[in-house]
Amino acid sequence: MIKRIIHENASKLNCPEGLDGEALLWAVYYCEHYDKHNRRPRFEAAYAPGGIYFSRSPQIRQGYAKWGSWACCSFSNFQIMYPTAVELGYSGPPLALDKDEVAIPYVIKYINTRCLARGAKTPEEVADCYNSGTHLDKIKPEKYIVSFRGYYDRELTLLKEERNALLQRGGEPASSDSSRTQGNELPKPKPDGS
Secondary structure, three states: HHHHHHHHHOOOOOOOOOOHHHHHHHHHHHOOEEEEEEOEEOOHHHOOOOHHHHHHHHHHHHHHHHHHHHHHEEOOOOOOOOOHHHOOOOOHHHHHHHHHHHHHHHHHHHHHHHHHOOOOOOOOHHHHHHHHOOOOOOOOOOHHHHHHHHHHHHHHHHHHHHEEEEEEHHOOOOOOOOOOOOOOOOOOOOOOOO
């Protein structure tokens, strides 16, 4: 399912030449997805009463008044923040964002408007922007960026192999997808990107 969601939505990214949208979405997925250490939406205290964003934003306070702590969470295997999705046009309840197919349009819009439109041109810049809100400041989530780049490179290699195999078959999909798994079964790269 996640493979289909990523494949069908990657072309909606406004990537500059040389940046592969599908590999970018896979890198976001691998950095953010639910696993044995992260099994539910992430609560972000900065969006709750007493938090820095809560005190600054009437929209965040309204979301909290309506949905409680759910309005302070990030959702889906892409971990998009509910307040961010609302800023980008989402109008549904927070928990509905936990479905990847509901979250993906807002993930795409976020990367397009907050990252790529503001000059992110490399996987590292997109990683920085996705994790910290912008790639234009001095705050650099180095570990996240290294992991993201490792996933991006690995996925780009796999995607090139798939695309070449597809061309060799004359554009016909393989009866079984042997070059890729559903995504969850691939090993995570080491911090050095291997």
